[in-house]
Amino acid sequence: MELTIISPLDMHLHLREAEMLDFVLPLTSSYFAGAVIMPNLQQPVDSKDRLTHYRERIVNQCKDHGFEPYMTLFFKPYPANFLDEIKEQIIGIKLYPAGITTQSEQGVGELKEARDTFTIMEDLNIPLLVHGESHGYVLDREEEFLQTYLWLAENFPKLHIIMEHITTRAAVEFLDKYDNISATVTLHHLLLSLDDVIGGLMKPHLFCKPVAKSPRDRDALKQVVFSGHEKVMFGSDSAPHPIHAKECAGCAAGIFTAPLALPALATLFEQEGCLEKLQLFVSDHAVNRYQLQPIKKNIQLVRKPFVIPEKYGTITPFLAGKTLPWSYA
Ligand code: NCD
Numbered sequence: 263m264e265l266t267i268i269s270p271l272d273m274h275l276h277l278r279e280a281e282m283l284d285f286v287l288p289l290t291s292s293y294f295a296g297a298v299i300m301p302n303l304q305q306p307v308d309s310k311d312r313l314t315h316y317r318e319r320i321v322n323q324c325k326d327h328g329f330e331p332y333m334t335l336f337f338k339p340y341p342a343n344f345l346d347e348i349k350e351q352i353i354g355i356k357l358y359p360a361g362i363t364t365q366s367e368q369g370v371g372e373l374k375e376a377r378d379t380f381t382i383m384e385d386l387n388i389p390l391l392v393h394g395e396s397h398g399y400v401l402d403r404e405e406e407f408l409q410t411y412l413w414l415a416e417n418f419p420k421l422h423i424i425m426e427h428i429t430t431r432a433a434v435e436f437l438d439k440y441d442n443i444s445a446t447v448t449l450h451h452l453l454l455s456l457d458d459v460i461g462g463l464m465k466p467h468l469f470c471k472p473v474a475k476s477p478r479d480r481d482a483l484k485q486v487v488f489s490g491h492e493k494v495m496f497g498s499d500s501a502p503h504p505i506h507a508k509e510c511a512g513c514a515a516g517i518f519t520a521p522l523a524l525p526a527l528a529t530l531f532e533q534e535g536c537l538e539k540l541q542l543f544v545s546d547h548a549v550n551r552y553q554l555q556p557i558k559k560n561i562q563l564v565r566k567p568f569v570i571p572e573k574y575g576t577i578t579p580f581l582a583g584k585t586l587p588w589s590y591a
């Protein structure tokens with residue numbers, strides 16, 4: 263049995279820089295037609311120079327793969343003339359509350375002070391991608407942040423706001439309240455609850471931000487994804503960290519899923535009896551919401567066992583050592 267996915271897109275991806283970038287990029291560019299590239303580098307991508315430089319590095323590395331890097335800028339207050347000049351080169355601007363996750367120290371402190379930039383983005387039709395967590399108790403952070411999404415959605419009704427990597431039932435319920443809100447969902451949040459991370463022995467390779475929540479939350483995510491909800495797009499949030507940064511005191515947040523995401527999603531959609539909806543989740547919804555014209559690229563999956571390697575270079579992947587029923591042709 264075979265399955266063709268037309269122009270799969272990963273709407274939230276961390277490629278890092280230097281050798282790590284060179285290593286992980288083909289593990290996405292071979293299997294996807296495009297990906298939204300996160301800007302949280304050691305020096306955030308927040309200027310025209312950094313953006314151009316980063317994009318060129320990516321494009322040069324994957325010339326043969328037919329892959330479009332959809333670039334993002336790291337949110338900070340930007341003037342209108344700068345955004346007007348750069349808007350054709352970005353798919354959106356990624357907002358991190360300061361210090362909330364890996365390399366987000368230069369993120370936003372007081373959101374309402376960024377009002378002018380939101381207005382400019384709304385006028386210029388530049389989407390706002392948001393890491394939606396407050397600084398409250400870790401399990402309440404996403405739900406608390408919904409007030410901020412509400413403020414954004416009501417005050418900037420033409421701004422396309424994307425709730426990145428949602429993990430809660432509350433966020434799923436919020437999705438339908440405003441037309442200008444969409445969401446991405448990861449692979450790992452469809453599979454994990456907090457029990458998997460810390461319920462038994464502590465599993466550093468399952469630790470990410472936002473942390474996986476309750477089984478009830480996970481079931482709400484599954485329900486909305488498998489129903490084919492048109493505002494829900496796949497964003498892997500594949501976030502590689504070398505093993506020494508994961509297996510230590512002070513484990514870095516991030517799960518590496520890029521090379522196995524599509525076979526694992528096919529497995530899940532098949533288990534739920536809705537394999538025909540996979541195309542919507544991994545491409546069509548993003549094409550529609552973001553109005554994209556992705557590179558035409560067919561990815562073939564076959565029903566043949568795929569043993570996920572224990573390691574990719576220095577990185578332990580999600581589901582390491584497990585066997586999936588679907589693999590790349
Ligand atoms: C991401 C990373 O490592 O850059 N980590 C994560 O746990 N998801 C950052 C992020 O998207 O929060």
Ligand code: ZN
Nearest residue numbers: 274300499501
């Ligand atoms: Zn991320």
